[in-house]
Amino acid sequence: MKKNRLLAKWLNNDLSEDELAEFKASPDFEKYQKIKNYTEHLKVADLDENVMLSNILKQEKVAPKVIPLYKNLMFRVAAVFVLALGITFALNSLVSTNQKANFGEKTTFSLPDNSEVVLNSGSEINYKKWNWDNNRRLELKGEAYFRVAKGRRFEVQTSLGKVSVLGTQFNVKARKNRFDVICYEGRVKVNYANTQILLTHGQGVSFENGKQINRQVSSLKPEWTENQICFYKENIRTLLDEVERQYNITIELNTKDTISLFTGKLPAKNLDIALQIISTTYHLEAKKVSENKIIFDEK
Structure with missing residues (x-):
């Protein structure tokens, strides 16, 4: 110091x-x-305050950039809009799409590759649009008719079995413990439990309680798409379940005979005739207790 x-x-x-x-x-x-000897020889120019002030005033003034509030707001709105579009696209692409046909209705729709699907009453389908062309796979509950566009393998997964095709027309029905597949064009590969079957045009197969039933069809497409309910060796309870779906009604059955199998057609747009056919076939009497409820009793 x-x-x-x-x-x-x-x-x-x-x-x-x-x-x-x-x-x-x-x-x-x-x-x-x-150090002292060296600095004594240094000279500093006299400060001219007037010249310095003049030079400062001559310098170009750059106005600060001001963004109007309304433009800032527009930028924010645009950003939110772009974000919303991105979220919407992600939801539409990645989240499963559901198509449903309620009781008494039929629904027709197209898949991302323009394959056409017709859903029968009381049926639904779930699928994802994302990467659809490379992964054409959907889940079916109920019954549907498919007209598949050419492309990669097309798979229909049900709780009872799986159907695989390339480009064809076919019908799949999975109700309770019965699984039905009919090929109307091309070839269809059916997987049920440990069984694999290849169907071609006009061939069909049904599985019920592990039992396989082969069949031949002459129609060009499912009868139900033309308002005819077709049954092949099905019991009365299965038959009545389908009538309930087609007409959106409730049916109560009071009979001991639930084993006899039915093969034939019922109208899907005329309930009185459908009830008459069922009554005659099974020797039953149909009673309409309300607009939406029918009771079948033994004669």
Whole structure:
């Protein structure tokens, strides 16, 4: 601290004779003397305050960039809009799409590759649009008729079995413990439990409780698409379940005969005739207890 005080006084020539002698005796005096000798030859130009002010005023003023509030708001709205579009696209592409036909209705729709699907009453389909052309796979509950566009393998998965095709027309029905597949064009591969079957045009197969039933068909497409309910070796309870779906009604059955199998057709647009055919076939009496409820009793 004393050393710094002596240095300052030396630079200002304020040291007494004793202090000067003490300072010259310090080991750093020679270095300080060289620095002082060098700086004495340096000259600093006089400061012209008027010239400096003039130069400052001549400099070009750059106006700060101001973004109007309404433009800032527009940018935010646009960003939100783009984000919403992205979310919508992701939802539409990645989340499963559901198509459903309620009781008493039929629904026709197209898949992303323009394959056409007709859903029968009380049926539904789930599939994902994302990467559809490379993964044409859907899940079916109920019954549907497919007209498949050419492309990669097309798969229909049900709780009872799987159907695989390339490009063809076929019908699939999976109700309770019965699985039916009919090929109307091309070839269809059916997987049921440990059984694999290849169907071609006009061939069909049914599985019920593990039992296989082969059949031949002459129609060009499912009868139900033309308002005719077709049955092949099916019991009365299965028959009545289908009538309930087609007409959106409830049927109560009071009979001991639930084993006899029915093969034939019922109209899907004339309930009175359908009830008459069932009554005659099974020797039953149909009673309409309300607009939407029918009771079958033994005669």
